[in-house]
Amino acid sequence: MTDGTDARPVQTRRNLGIDLLRGLSILFVILNHLGLRIPLKKTALADVLPPWFLSRLNYNGYEAVFVFFVISGFLIAGNALQRWGGLERIDLRAFYARRFARIVPCLLVLVAVLAVLHLMAVPDYTISRPGQSLPGAIWAVIGLHLNWYEGRTGYLPGNWDVLWSLSIEEVFYIGFPLICLLTRRRWLLVPLLVILALSMPWTHAALRGNEIWQEKAYLPGMSAIALGVLGALLAARSRTLPARTTALLGWLGTIGLMATTIDGAVMWHLLRDGYMLLLALSALCLLLACEQRQRRGDWHAWRGLDWLRSWGRLSYEIYLTHMFVVFAMVRLFKLAGGDLRLGFLWYLLALPLCWLLGAAVERWLSTPCERWLRAALLRAPAAADPRQPASVAAD
Template sequence: MPYRSDATPARNPGIDTLRGLSILLVVLHHLGLRLPLKASLLGDVVPARVLAALNWNGYEAVFVFFVISGFLIARHSITRWGSLARIDAAAFYVRRGARILPCLVLVVLVLSLLHLAGAADYVIAREGQSLPRAIVAAFGLHLNWYEGRTGYLPGGWDVLWSLSIEETFYLGFPLACLVVRGERLLLVLLAAFALTLPMTRAALHGNEIWQEKAYLPGMAAIACGVLAAIVSARWTARSPWFARRLVFTGALALASVLLVEGWWWSWLGNGTMLVLTGAVACILVGLDGTEGMPGARGLSWLRSFGRLSYEIYLGHMFVVFAVVAASKAIATPAEWSFLWYVPGVGLSWLLGAVVARAWSLPCERWLRRRFARSARRPAAPALAVD
């Protein structure tokens, strides 16, 4: 991974592309739940397997996000502090909070106002659920558990389940690094945790929501990303040729899971998720060893989705509900419903770009300046020379 002179990691176009693909699949999934491509004219001309891959890989895409998140945060931490054993926990929390909280606060505020206004698709009306409890669950990082107990929340709230898993992991991550300290032991523990993914999913089969949104499977995927980051940071002897082959192999495995997932599940069951996370880890390690492998031409739009992935993820349901409502308002025939995907995807990107530029990134910069501990002491004055 290339780095700037101030030790801040430069963006890797390949990783941005992978992240962009993931957020695109999430948006397509939530559109597909309401405007399925199979029911449109595309169902007559596009293979069903391709349409299924476009509409029904949202859950898998979130696990791709988990691996990428673990990789990038651990990789940046190694670069910033030299090793995970020397991680500055307070500075780590400030950076995570500055990135996560501004957008989360804004989304929860808007969702709460829409609920109070009685807006369709935003009212929390299921028995056993309430707005105050949803707010507590969102900020208390247990919205996934809350849904597992009470049922699905409206779509705008529901997307916060993955944030509960991710940020719970990162609350304990720096402390675990400081306690374990030995890198080899940390590698063993991370590998063991990553390998539990199929078992933890299988153990939770009694509750469909909780099986999908429980802490341990998602954390196992994040651990896989952290493991890949440590390996990548210490593996300096790899050749560009091998790195590219690693990317190709991982991409092939990932594509096979997304396109013929049914075959994998019939063969490996829950082990399919381990194939997916391992494939993503291979891609990331390979990309990290290619000196920022140039982004493919024509995919700059997808890379921009990757750069805005957090803002798009938290905000895209507002667009999805608006697009679906517009489709119903003009009585769009089912066979032409696929046309709404263009504004759905485009407006999701636009909303994410506006929020990032006007709110989340300025807030992030301010919070880091305001709360970051001074890691650099003022330089001592130079001695005068007679």
Template sequence: MTHTGDAAASPTDSPSRNAAIDLLRGLSILLVIVHHIALRIPLKEGGLETFLPRSLLNAFVYNGYEAVFLFFVISGFLIAGNALERWGSLERIDLRTFYVRRGARILPCLVLLVAVLSVLHLAGVPNFTIDTERQSLPGALLSVLGLYLNWYEGSTGYLPGNWDVLWSLSIEEVFYLGFPLVCLVLHRPKILVAALALLALSLPVTRAAIVDNDIWREKAYLPGMAAIAAGVLAALFAQRLPIPGIRLQRILCAVGCGGIAANLLFGGLLWPVIGNGLMLVLTASAGVLLYALKDERCGAPRGVRWLTSMGRLSYEIYLTHMFVVFGIVAVHTAWQGDPWFGFLWYLPIVGLCWLLGAILAHIYSIPLDRALRARFLATAKPAPAPAG
């Protein structure tokens, strides 16, 4: 997040990035990392509870799942927005170019990750060994490469942590395999918008329909695709209905931020009232915020540029952060320190996650992304000029 639970746009996609959107992605990946730390180094009875209310701490450390859905919305917005800028309309998508760009961005890191995870499994490294009765290394590999790891876990149970994060990639990439085909088949923009709106609004229904499998309720295809559809809709509205003034833009930003904050901070209170509609509030609010931020080109404030940087590297960080989490948690366990000081381990873990993602991006994924695009798109037909 996608990926995705996020396999969004490449860091090489545009020389002029939207810092505000990168900031939102950075917040999302931070929530994912902190959630995975908190499951292993709890903040309960720690020093932060002396100064901060439990509700605020819970909002910070237990919203990893919601953060993946934010990734889904952002991914839909960015990829659809890039397609609209490149081809003018979604029904003009060039299949070859679209799939090559997705493959160049996704496959290098994914192939490297599963190769490393396979070696660690065969070596019997704790936390990386697939050892449940109904799971196996071939089964996990096939589910990753076949984009059904979410279904595999729903059928057999959770995989080790660094395999488990790939569930969001299964949802995201299945969506993007079919998305350009649907755009070409439906062709008419009004029909496409209606189909996307129906999918986006289905989120509470599709989640509520799954009552007998907690893992599948979290990781089923349709709820995640509904979140991606919300992002695609936001990109379409941003292209066709530009915001007429700064005042309306600020209002929409406030509405979007308010909806996201209400979900993250007060989800426990809102759940008894709106149930699965809470996730729709999150995805709709994220869509509104992204719509408002479409033409926002200001730089990130100085104090949060590190978070913007995490947003630019979110795909690499998402795939690799569990290596850092497991490594530092092992040190923490061996240290047997006072749990009151557990929160002090969070900052170095986050920093090392960023560092590992940055190294991977700059020495591996960005060069390969560029090389694969240059190799397979060198003879591609130029995109048609946007209509109008």
């Protein structure tokens, strides 16, 4: 598939492993937002599963977003390399048009819906903190500084709050192609990316005085994206690795992710702010392993995980809309008596509803709008399916 502005074909076969990792990440985000309101460790599941394990299921949403950052950098840089042959040859107009077509339609519709719900004073959607306002929140979203806005004024209602990660990603992708064109040499670009990537522990630690800003500041998130870009550059230059080396990368990534998510407290004690860098490096190892397996064509997808891969394909739509389902389920849970012992049953209803809402938005809003906007902005025939490149939400 091409975008009409370049001669290089772009990979059209999805990477099943990356879809799986994205699906797992978005699942952790939803479990986190449900767990803040209906903790699994207080349900009857605690009679059969260790409470620490249930807590880990509920409280790794922040880490999952950083995994998304690494995936985003890996896929967008990888697709740019395939499309233009080098980051120094990025077509600015085409790059920005593709980002606009992918991100903006769903985002604007979401902001419009949230604004109406606020004006109607609907509980869970009303902006009420001192120093916050509807115009301020809208401008923070559109101006890509919602993370900074929350750092100054406090948390916004949940559906607004999830947009902090978009502020980080899109500011990065506004500057990324410009830096690539200005440096024009890989030996200049790569050291800048390495410095940014390795700065994560220090930029995270330097912001300890403001908990919200420390979580949502630009530089730590951009560090994870930069690491993904470095991974894409490495993957583009490397030859096909032996199967054992690919397996080693996969195992290193899996062990690292398990260490930082299942036993994050221990890793924090050992590494302090460096544990987020370990998380990002582990995600990168898995991405490189997935890329190598895709290159060799030796994927043997287990159909039992197709459902989780479908979550990965819909990750952007699910991420933007899942709080509507979370708030609805919590309201119904309370109306039904709020029995925490049976709270896990509401997860069984909420999770498929999150997927269904994301699938509906993808089918009826994001795909048609993205196809039309790409055709209009790039003056190229609309592709049959703009989701076919491995990137989906990242391209």
